[in-house]
Amino acid sequence: MGALKGRDLLSLADLNADEVQELLDLAIQMKTGQIAPECRKVLGLLFYKASTRTRVSFSVAMYQLGGQVIDLNPNVTQVGRGEPLADTARVLDRYVDIMAIRTFDQADLEMFAQYAHIPVINALSDLEHPCQILADLLTIQECFGSLESLTVTYLGDGNNVAHSLMLGCALTGMHLNVATPSDFQPQAAVVAQARALAGDRSEVGLTDDPVAAVKGAHVIYTDVWASMGQEDSAESRIPLFQPYQVNAELMQYAAPGAIVLHCLPAHRGEEITDEVMEGPQSRIWDQAENRMHAQKALLYSLL
Template identity: 50%
Template sequence: MLQFETKVDANKLKGKDFLTLLDFSSDEIFYLLELAGNMKKAQKEGKISNILQGKSLGMIFENASTRTRVSFEVGMTQLGGHALFLSPRDLQIGRGEPISDTAQALSRYVDAIMIRTNSHEKVEELAKYSTVPVINALTDYYHPCQALADLLTIYEHKGTFKDIKVVYVGDGNNVAHSLVIGAAKVGMDIAVASPKGYEMKQEIIQKAKEVAVSTGSTVTVTNDPLEAVKDADIIYTDVWASMGYESEQKDREAAFAPFQVNSELVSNAKEDYLFLHCLPAHRGEEVTAEIIDSAHSVVFDEAENRLHVQKAVLASLIK
């Protein structure tokens, strides 16, 4: 069971939007992680919760998904609630209805709205006009649910965040943005290595560094993967061409080749390093099969933990 010394008024989380981890204090993140760990333990023990009985979640998907859809639907079911899948074909957004009108109408039907879309601005507008909590399930800028799952996985296997070095190798994308913020919030050191031209957005790096000052952690950004991985406790990567960038695949393959997570790269990490990947993975591209299928890999624990952290978020925001 996870236990953190936090002082959080859980009632203050009710009705709050979950758009980025920047909007949550370190204590609130610890609270969500602890709640997720307790919910995971209860679920493994067969204990049934009806904490969200009679509650409904509207799920807007403008991008295809496996783990996000399944984990949110199952999560609501395990908490006694109901999840409604809404594709662009099901919504008038696809026919030109303003996002503000959609937000106000859906708010009359459901108790929370989850959205997966390419535009973070669209999520912010949805939250502005919604009268129920809005949950960011992925945008072009952030992937906060994934970062919470990453943090839970790391803590489960390492038993602490103190003196842990996380290294992200690859595209400075939404996953990298949320991971670096999450690591800084819980006091972990993090290094991010990306090819030139594919780094994280500078304003997000700056925000993460400001958080790190208050938690005593460090944020390092480099173009040298070998330098970054030295003495790493955690090595993390993602696909080279995220959804929407498929047309750049060939150019990205050339730029990212030196950033492949393989046996040579991980030899610079600690002997007991863990490998993380948000999935889906392309074996032979960003990571070799030898690494992702090794005993160091905890990618399926990480995938499972999406379910539990999202349950914690749903329970906290809705109830």
């Protein structure tokens, strides 16, 4: 993984297909105890949005590597009082070894990476959530043994998770069906980017028909219908998204042995039912655990 040393991960497309696979293989080796590398460095967390899984999994991963974590809460640091991000980046670059940033605007990540020489990781922006998808790919590989030629169906809002999932499936040769209401499709530029990455290895399809999207799929994936910052529109979205709920009836159209994923937190009874979430096809808790293993491999490789 020497090729990743010192690099940023602002988008999943910052990786190529071989690098994604090497990260997944390294994560499995770490998870199973085949290797236990150490990395006595300092990770800085700068999170402008609430977080449970990302914050805790990054912290535990870094501690398990033998490193330390500093939580740079914007509410108690000068960045929260209006210090220019470029100034913050140049200072933190001299204090910590790597940064994970959760923010709204992708441009903030790009600016930080421009002014800091240390690796910068996108821990979620409104555009992408690449670390989530690394964990998802790891979970799918564990379940099926390989990623190539599998079909994934994503149901719901064409949000940051959908964007990174498109890129991840394209890089690993998986077919992806994205089923959303017509006014909530993923950004056209990201769709074009994913299709270019996929080439003739796999397909990235868009539809507003949830049943057609689920037919024959090996992985059924959903997320909340209103992401952080969209709470005001959450109630009005429910009737529009109701046909895209992952429930027992819809799961009947999936391939035998299909699994269910959700990046969490879940609004049970909205985008997914309790029956499915707690059912035998759910791999949601494995998926959540794999955030830590995938991010440990990522941290080690970038450092």
